[in-house]
Amino acid sequence: GDWLQTSVSETAKPETPITLGFSQLGKESAWRVANTASVQEAAAESGIRLVMKNAEQSQKKQFEAIRDFIQMKVDVIAIAPVVESGWEDILREVKAAGIPVVILDRSVNVKDTSLFVTTIGSNFYEEGAKAGKYLLDRLRHLPGPIRIAELQGTSGSAPSIQRGEGFRSVVSAREDMSITQSAPADFTEDKGRAIMRGFLQAPAEKRPHVLFAHNDDMALGAIDAIEEAGLKPGEDILVLSVDGSRRALEQLAAGKLNAVVECNPLIGPQLMQAAKEIMAGRTLPKRMVPPEDIFTQERAAEAVNGRKF
Numbered sequence: 001g002d003w004l005q006t007s008v009s010e011t012a013k014p015e016t017p018i019t020l021g022f023s024q025l026g027k028e029s030a031w032r033v034a035n036t037a038s039v040q041e042a043a044a045e046s047g048i049r050l051v052m053k054n055a056e057q058s059q060k061k062q063f064e065a066i067r068d069f070i071q072m073k074v075d076v077i078a079i080a081p082v083v084e085s086g087w088e089d090i091l092r093e094v095k096a097a098g099i100p101v102v103i104l105d106r107s108v109n110v111k112d113t114s115l116f117v118t119t120i121g122s123n124f125y126e127e128g129a130k131a132g133k134y135l136l137d138r139l140r141h142l143p144g145p146i147r148i149a150e151l152q153g154t155s156g157s158a159p160s161i162q163r164g165e166g167f168r169s170v171v172s173a174r175e176d177m178s179i180t181q182s183a184p185a186d187f188t189e190d191k192g193r194a195i196m197r198g199f200l201q202a203p204a205e206k207r208p209h210v211l212f213a214h215n216d217d218m219a220l221g222a223i224d225a226i227e228e229a230g231l232k233p234g235e236d237i238l239v240l241s242v243d244g245s246r247r248a249l250e251q252l253a254a255g256k257l258n259a260v261v262e263c264n265p266l267i268g269p270q271l272m273q274a275a276k277e278i279m280a281g282r283t284l285p286k287r288m289v290p291p292e293d294i295f296t297q298e299r300a301a302e303a304v305n306g307r308k309f
């Protein structure tokens with residue numbers, strides 16, 4: 001009857017909003033900017049109070065942000081870790097404060113996995129392997145030797161380490177295919193351009209046939225360097241990258257990129273859902289991986305239109 005309804009509604013406390021402290025690692029790439037926007041939009045849509053601090057790619061600043069969140073007594077802490085090592089101490093401080101942790105995007109390398117509830121992010125090893133499989137298929141009729149240049153992401157970061165490992169695990173199948181030049185370029189367009197310029201100083205007989213860039217921003221910078229050297233990206237030098245940003249897919253459609261492995265930044269909703277489930281006392285799987293694909297030139301034109309980043 002309505003008396004029960006009235007009494008229940010009077011006693012039911014309005015839910016106090018969850019406060020989520022998010023240590024975002026930087027704004028180095030289009031992927032990162034889209035990831036930040038996804039987290040902000042998802043927080044607004046789910047009524048979660050987001051306190052986000054940007055670390056400008058500094059792990060030290062991430063530690064400072066996390067200590068601020070502990071002082072603020074936030075309900076949940078999310079971390080996109082710039083590198084995978086060095087997280088034990090700060091995560092023990094958070095655990096001692098009784099605050100649950102979600103690792104977002106990149107992963108941390110800790111022995112004690114009770115230091116976080118779950119990791120939501122891509123399988124970077126698989127992304128590297130996809131790039132390698134594309135290359136083996138694309139060059140299956142080309143006799144060696146085949147020289148590969150590699151633009152690595154941030155040294156010590158999970159995506160850079162694992163994309164490199166996944167790629168190498170596949171291309172090692174051809175002993176006449178080798179990575180002859182490799183250097184970190186921090187996932188940025190400017191460093192990708194600068195490092196590729198250096199690679200192209202090599203004498204013609206040492207010049208790479210292929211570039212594997214660990215993300216689109218470095219690939220786009222490298223495309224400039226390849227053109228500056230009077231060479232055709234996508235033809236004289238095959239270019240492979242990871243992420244799937246609009247700009248990369250436009251270059252893919254234009255034939256200056258040959259394949260772009262998808263890495264999905266739009267994982268804000270999964271983070272908010274995880275925060276709600278944690279606060280509701282539910283347990284979560286230790287690892288949640290978004291579905292991902294690979295973009296080739298045939299599919300590029302149609303893929304560009306739908307891109308949200």
Ligand code: GZL
Pocket residue numbers: 028029030031032105106121122159187214215216217242243263
């Ligand atoms: C991968 C993410 C990487 C992107 C880069 O999930 O951490 O960092 O591939 C970004 O574009 O800078």
